[in-house]
Each structure stands twice: as structure tokens, then as C-alpha cells.
Amino acid sequence: MTQLPDWVPPHIDMTVPSIARMYDYMLGGGHNFAADRDVVKRGELVEPGLRRIARLNRSFLRRAVLFMVDQGIRQFLDIGSGVPTVGQVHEIAQKAVPECRVLYVDRDAIAVAHSELILAGTDHVGVLHADMRNPEAILDSDEARRLLDFDEPIGLLFLLMLHWVPDEDDPHRLLATYRDALVSGSHLAITHATDDRQPQMMDGMVDTMHRTRSPDQARPRSYDEVHAMFGDFELVEPGLVGCGTWRPGGPGDIAEDAKYNEFVYAGVARKS
Numbered sequence: 001m002t003q004l005p006d007w008v009p010p011h012i013d014m015t016v017p018s019i020a021r022m023y024d025y026m027l028g029g030g031h032n033f034a035a036d037r038d039v040v041k042r043g044e045l046v047e048p049g050l051r052r053i054a055r056l057n058r059s060f061l062r063r064a065v066l067f068m069v070d071q072g073i074r075q076f077l078d079i080g081s082g083v084p085t086v087g088q089v090h091e092i093a094q095k096a097v098p099e100c101r102v103l104y105v106d107r108d109a110i111a112v113a114h115s116e117l118i119l120a121g122t123d124h125v126g127v128l129h130a131d132m133r134n135p136e137a138i139l140d141s142d143e144a145r146r147l148l149d150f151d152e153p154i155g156l157l158f159l160l161m162l163h164w165v166p167d168e169d170d171p172h173r174l175l176a177t178y179r180d181a182l183v184s185g186s187h188l189a190i191t192h193a194t195d196d197r198q199p200q201m202m203d204g205m206v207d208t209m210h211r212t213r214s215p216d217q218a219r220p221r222s223y224d225e226v227h228a229m230f231g232d233f234e235l236v237e238p239g240l241v242g243c244g245t246w247r248p249g250g251p252g253d254i255a256e257d258a259k260y261n262e263f264v265y266a267g268v269a270r271k272s
């Protein structure tokens with residue numbers, strides 16, 4: 001019998017691809033299986049720049065977290081946090097202000113198991129195995145109570161994850177529950193795949209996932225649909241824009257080929 005790597009929790013079907021492990025592969029990580037790599041490679045036949053898009057999103061994550069720290073945010077709730085990779089939210093925030101606290105949440109067992117492993121012994125950081133479609137299980141969890149003070153502003157992150165929530169689960173209603181749990185001064189950051197600019201490519205990506213048995217099925221959304229996810233929070237400048245064009249600070253933040261900046265919308269908004 002083949003020995004499983006020690007980072008694989010029991011009962012994982014390695015033949016079913018997961019977006020957490022596919023994304024890990026796109027970012028050069030080692031916590032993925034042949035089934036995950038195969039879907040990414042098929043996706044790259046549709047759009048060879050997939051890994052570029054993933055890296056642009058990670059650059060946005062860093063800018064958004066640093067922006068929030070600058071605004072006085074000292075605690076973060078990162079939902080759909082993924083398999084840990086270089087430049088985690090706590091690394092960025094705690095480098096700027098060591099007492100920053102972070103709760104990571106993901107529904108993927110491997111993302112959570114690996115997060116637990118590498119976060120063991122790290123102060124002010126926790127991880128929760130939960131589905132964002134159950135806000136109460138997250139907001140009322142012991143981990144949230146231990147790490148987050150809901151009477152103080154929180155930085156809430158939903159990066160490249162809301163397009164995995166189908167319309168029938170009503171992501172707008174779910175987001176309203178999360179926004180309502182936050183006090184004034186809190187910030188919300190979202191990145192979300194869109195088919196506004198490159199509909200054929202996005203159709204091809206959606207179709208590639210449809211052909212798998214993965215539970216992760218993408219629903220790209222329009223500018224108006226993503227904009228509505230911020231509710232009455234006020235978008236900070238430059239508003240909801242292509243990911244690479246949100247306050248780029250250097251060459252790794254923005255792609256020279258403009259189309260790569262436009263596959264994903266990005267925005268940060270503040271609760272007044």
C-alpha cells in the first residue's frame with residue numbers, strides 16, 4: 001500500500017481535485033495531488049497566464065493587509081485562507097505590528113491541517129475548519145472569541161473565494177451577516193473572478209472545473225454583483241478595479257499585459 005504524506009488527513013479522496021490544492025500548485029507549493037495538477041494544466045490550455053493571475057492576487061493581499069494595518073486594523077478574519085504559502089496575512093501584519101491577531105478559516109481539510117501544523121506555537125494566530133456558508137459557526141466559534149474582539153474594528157478578507165459560493169447559497173445575504181457583525185472602522189477586502197472582460201476565457205475555466213468531480217465550482221460575477229457584496233461599506237480609492245490596478249506599488253503588483261489585471265476584481269471598503 002502506498003504511504004500517504006504526513007500532511008494528508010484521513011479520508012481524503014486524492015482523485016477529487018480541490019481549489020485549495022490547485023491554488024497551492026499554481027503558487028509553487030507542494031501540498032497538492034496529481035488530480036489537482038491535472039486540472040491546472042488543463043486550465044492553462046485555456047489561459048496560460050493562470051499562475052500570473054494567482055500571484056497578482058497574492059500581491060493584492062499584501063497591499064490590502066498593509067493598507068488596513070495603516071488604518072489602525074489590528075485583527076483579521078481571513079475566510080477561504082487556503083493552503084499556507086509565503087506571505088500569509090499574519091506574517092505581513094505582524095511584521096508591521098507584532099500584536100496583530102489573525103483567524104484563518106477554510107473548509108478544505110488539507111488547508112486547515114497544514115495551517116495547524118505551521119501555526120503551532122505562533123502567537124495571536126488561529127485556524128478554524130469551517131464553511132463560510134455557516135457564518136454563525138465562524139463568528140460564534142471559540143477560536144473567534146479567543147482571537148477577535150468584535151467591539152474593535154476587524155479586517156475581513158474574502159480573497160479569491162466568493163466565486164466558489166453559488167447563487168443558490170445567496171452570497172449577498174451571507175456577506176450581510178458578516179458585515180453586520182463588525183463595528184465602525186472595520187474593513188472588508190474582496191477579490192472575485194469576473195467574466196466582464198474576458199468572457200470566453202472565463203467560460204473555459206468554468207467548464208474545465210465542471211468536467212471534474214470537484215465540489216469547487218466557479219461562478220464568476222459582474223462588476224455590479226461584486227460591488228453589491230460590499231453593501232453600505234464605502235470603497236476606498238481607487239474603488240472596485242482590476243486586481244493589478246489596486247494601488248500597485250511595484251512591478252510584481254501589476255501585469256504589463258493589461259488583460260491579466262482584469263480577470264479578478266479587487267476592492268477594499270470601510271464601515272462608517
Ligand SMILES: C[S@@+](CC[C@H](N)C(=O)[O-])C[C@H]1O[C@@H](n2cnc3c(N)ncnc32)[C@H](O)[C@@H]1O
Nearest residue numbers: 020023080081082106107108131132159161164
Ligand atoms: C483560491 S483559494 C484562495 C486562498 C487565499 N484567500 C488567497 O487569496 O490567496 C480559495 C480558498 O477558498 C476556500 N473555500 C472555497 N469555498 C469555501 C467555503 N464555502 N467556505 C470556506 N472556504 C472555502 C477553498 O478551500 C480555498 O482554500
